Amino acid sequence: MEKIRWDTVAIPMPVEAKEVTTKQSYSFLETSLATSTARITEDGLLVHSIENKRQSVSVPVAVTDTVQKQKDETTQKHTEYVEVPVPREATRFEKFMYISGWALWAMIAFAVVWGIYKVLKK
DSSP: OEEEEEEEEEEOOOOOOOOOOOSSSEEEEEOSSEEEEEEEOTTSOEEEEEEEOSOOEEEEEEEEEEOOOOOOOOOOOOOOOOOOOOSSOOOHHHHHHHHHOHHHHHHHHHHHHHHHHHHHHO
16 A cells, blocks of 8 residues: 655755946845855955855655555453353252262272272171
């Protein structure tokens, strides 16, 4: 998927030239990039200074970004409890056996039978 967004870039400026003719002893020029001052001193010397402006021109440009969506592969576990109808209610004996455990009662029954066998064998 491509997404177009607007951004701003700084570009170098073109060269400009200006000229001023005057009968005064000083002159001032300004362009979009610089300022210039020139003057003639009492001794007849020409002093000329030029200074660049610290700026850049901002121009809006269209930038095309390519965006790739990644599939989220994390799996979320979801537990849902559902009531399942049973054909009949469990009896009290069945409920007791489920709660107390069949294995425990099997061991107790085996111990009782083993004890009876030992008593009758004597």
